Amino acid sequence: MLTSLVKISVGLFAWMGGIYGVLQIGNLHTSWDHVACGPWGCGPTVPAMTAYHLFWLMLILPPAAMVARVLPEGLRDKAGWVLMALGAGIALAVVAWQAVYWLPIGGENAASYFVQRCLFSMATLIDVPMAQIFLAGMLFWAWPPPKRAKSPFVDTAATDTAEVNAAATEAQPNVSEEAPGVSLLTPSDSA
Numbered sequence: 001m002l003t004s005l006v007k008i009s010v011g012l013f014a015w016m017g018g019i020y021g022v023l024q025i026g027n028l029h030t031s032w033d034h035v036a037c038g039p040w041g042c043g044p045t046v047p048a049m050t051a052y053h054l055f056w057l058m059l060i061l062p063p064a065a066m067v068a069r070v071l072p073e074g075l076r077d078k079a080g081w082v083l084m085a086l087g088a089g090i091a092l093a094v095v096a097w098q099a100v101y102w103l104p105i106g107g108e109n110a111a112s113y114f115v116q117r118c119l120f121s122m123a124t125l126i127d128v129p130m131a132q133i134f135l136a137g138m139l140f141w142a143w144p145p146p147k148r149a150k151s152p153f154v155d156t157a158a159t160d161t162a163e164v165n166a167a168a169t170e171a172q173p174n175v176s177e178e179a180p181g182v183s184l185l186t187p188s189d190s191a
Contacts, residue, residue: 019058026051039113043124056129064136068143080141094121094130108155 028047029173035046043049068076096119102117103110110117 022054052126056132060132068140076140081136082135087130090130
């Protein structure tokens with residue numbers, strides 16, 4: 001009991017330390033702080049965007065992995081598809097919003113920068129973790145099934161269907177040969 005409490009405490013401390021560490025990336029000042037600026041807009045610095053995207057990743061994926069580990073396989077797959085659909089739906093909503101809102105006010109060259117504007121809007125939308133939700137869904141969906149424990153009562157060497165069928169056929173008595181004193185007559189033969 002004490003060792004599991006220590007493991008949980010160390011895990012939580014490491015998780016919180018990781019979250020704090022990735023948020024410190026936002027304090028970096030580099031020569032490429034505003035490289036994402038262009039005719040499609042200018043947003044926060046690259047270190048700030050990186051810090052917040054990694055923050056969402058660190059906040060969502062470890063608990064998602066813990067939940068994926070305990071969910072039954074069918075429910076885990078469904079949850080993965082729902083999360084991936086939610087992440088993709090948020091991305092489609094961003095694209096639709098940019099088409100409805102930004103294209104009319106973007107000027108005469110707005111259509112030529114529409115893809116860059118959509119990617120820029122998705123990258124700077126740090127309040128909604130759409131990529132991280134999608135990744136959590138992929139984690140749920142791709143989680144390996146649990147390994148089955150070997151049973152001492154089942155011969156696991158004969159798992160091939162052909163081997164099992166051959167063994168079952170050999171174990172059945174051959175009734176095509178007539179044993180002494182036994183008649184193989186059917187009810188239709190005796191009439």
